[in-house]
Amino acid sequence: MSPTEKSTIEVAQPTSKDIVETLDIEPTLSAKEEAPKWPSVPTLSVDEVVSQAVKESNSAVKEPFQFKKPIRRAAVIGTGPAGVPTIKALHAQGIEVRAFDRNPKAGGIWAYSDAPSAKPKMPSTELAPKSKNVAPVVGIHEETVELTNEVEKSLLEQYPASACYKDLYTNTPIKITEYIDFPGDHSKTYMWHQEFQDYLSRYLTHFGLDSLIEYNTNVEHVYKAKDEEGSECWHLTLCKSERVEGNKIHVKRWTETFDAVAIATGIHQNPKIPAFEFLEEFDARWPEKCSHSKQYRIPEPFRDLNVLVVGGHTSAVDITRHLEGISKNVYLSYRGPREIESNILGLIRTGVPESTIIMPALTSLSNADGLVDGTVKFIDGQTLENIDRIVFCTGFTSDYSFLDDLIIEDHDEYVKLGHESVSVPATDGQTVFNSYRHLFFIPDPTLTFIGAPPNLTTVPFFDYQARAVARVWAGKALLPTQKNMFSYTKEYKPVCYPLSFGAEPELLRCEDLVVWLNSHAEALGHTDLPPVLNHNKWMDTVWAHAVPNFRNDSDAKLAEVKERVKLRMASA
Known part of the structure; x- marks a missing residue:
């Protein structure tokens, strides 16, 4: 196979017309227009992102790294x-x-x-x-x-x-x-x-x-x-x-x-579990009680139990939604306020079931006197004594x-x-x-x-x-x-706040790479390479539908989850 034949996959990249037709949307942004503003204001404008990318791209052409x-x-x-x-x-x-x-x-x-x-x-x-x-x-x-x-x-x-x-x-x-x-x-x-x-x-x-x-x-x-x-x-x-x-x-x-x-x-x-006070001692005494979200598979084993979910992001919210109506009581503990700067994570938190009992940040796997007796303690001094299971939704590392x-x-x-x-x-x-x-x-x-x-x-x-x-x-x-x-x-x-999510953040993050690759293809004379297109310039209408409909769409999918669980439990 010749080098030309090997590059046919990239040559076949969709054009702007292809993108619009594939997504079944109307193109609303030209290449020179900026994306619409979203709740999380970006750090840089499109022009600033382009300027930053051009500066670094020109530097690389003048003084390139040599492999x-x-x-x-x-x-x-x-x-x-x-x-x-x-x-x-x-x-x-x-x-x-x-x-x-x-x-x-x-x-x-x-x-x-x-x-x-x-x-x-x-x-x-x-x-x-x-x-x-x-x-x-x-x-x-x-x-x-x-x-x-x-x-x-x-x-x-x-x-x-x-x-x-x-x-x-x-x-x-x-x-x-x-x-x-x-x-x-x-x-x-x-x-x-x-x-x-x-x-x-x-x-x-x-x-x-x-x-x-x-x-x-x-x-x-x-x-x-x-x-x-x-x-x-x-x-x-x-x-x-x-x-x-x-x-x-x-x-x-x-x-x-x-x-x-x-x-x-x-x-x-790799699961990441913070060093909560007395966690090691608590786990040694009741090893069946503690797990990480990476181990979670189905809600059925939590039936009729009191469950504490620790964490405030996507998996924590999702698991509380799955446990609703299955577990006896579901508690959700996370740090900081319920309203957060990230537009998407804030939206996800709106899905926490009304029956879920919100608790402040977990601090210790002990009672108020520091005794490991099955009690868990929170930052405001509150304690819970009847927890059967704790699911740590506290993140991962590479x-x-x-x-x-x-x-x-x-x-x-x-x-x-x-x-x-x-x-x-x-x-x-x-x-x-x-x-x-x-x-x-x-x-x-x-x-x-x-x-x-x-x-x-x-x-x-x-x-x-x-x-x-x-x-x-x-x-x-x-x-x-x-x-x-x-x-x-x-x-x-x-280019923008790290936890921003939407049409404009995605446009900015991709534009940084698009400008670099296209400018170098031109500078190095690779006329056979098609221009890399930032498809996010045609995605604002998709996001405009996705964000306001997120809650309804997600709840509809959750209803399917509930039905699946119901059928599994009936056949068990």
Whole structure:
């Protein structure tokens, strides 16, 4: 296949007319017009975003970062909403791609399994992975072992289930969730998790990418070293486990080398549970009472129980809605006021059932005297003595354990050491501080982090990130020098409030990447590349319908959830 043929996927990008026809909407914004104002006012205007992008783009053209060698072979870790478009974008640019996912199918967090992951440590606050001491693998090592309890436990640790629960559905309309070059089913508003997982699988098949992926494959270790020819490259130690005849597991371990690695595992991986006072002691005494939302699957086990849900964002609200009418009493505890600055999170909170009892912030798993007797205490001194279950919906961190000890988790330590002197990724568990445009690892841009921006965003944004990485690695877009990347990263102004969500925030976030890619395609003479379009310029009417109808649409979907639960309970 010629390089021209390999780039046909990108050449086939929809035009502005295609976008409008696919979404079945009227174009209301020209390329020069700004998006409508939304409740969360953006930090920058469209003109300021363009100006910032042009400044950095021109700098890169004048003084580009020089890769030590061409990038011909790349690994993608993860086949969720961020990994799927990354595979496609790299393949479209003629780069040989190998993708790895520890799940048996594509989907990432949307790949559901009935069995939840193992219960996390209580509390769980560590962000940095600890050394696994994974020895380099030379050649291919294969063995078939009996599926004993010990082996099964080990597999659960290596291949943990996602946080997807049985009645989970997308909470953004399909027109906002879909990739612009692969329309979804517009006859419905939201998708069940299995429908979205199927959408991602069909996307891979449609673009001929299935053969590039190894499923059931855990990436154990990612490190850089010289290959047999003395060239420095990335080494991935891989372990594939598959059930074979009878009660046996076939295990294969090997190492592959790559010029570049795209990490697209997302930010919803490791449960994060704050160190509430006496939590460890409480959990040791009543281990069956505490869990994290990652373990939640169905509401039935909470029937007729008093349940405390800790957290105030999406999963906490969703679980209280699912428990309504099932549990005896549902309490919801979160920090701060009910009204919050984020327009979308504030809207989500309006869905908390009237029967849910709102409590202030949880402070201690003890009584007022500090005794661990089953009582829980809140910041205002209130206590509850009759809690049967506690579900911590307190967030997640990324899982970069395959990077071994190549992580700094303390931002203050990172600043103290000096941005430019830190040669390993520094992260708070979500974004990587020393990454350019929240994508490229500045000390070595052959390593990227896709799908982990420090803000709310929609699935199509990951496609723009993927295109950026693919074009840079293919030499069709440029990065500034490392010095300038560090400088721009320190000076970077968020285009809008991180928790803003809507037409204008999405327009601004994507415009930053669109201006950069298009200006470089023109400057470098890549006339064969079609212009990257910011589809959000045609999305204001979609958002204008989605936001005011969110509550009604969400309640309608919840009614379907209730009916599903009712049928399950009747047949149990």
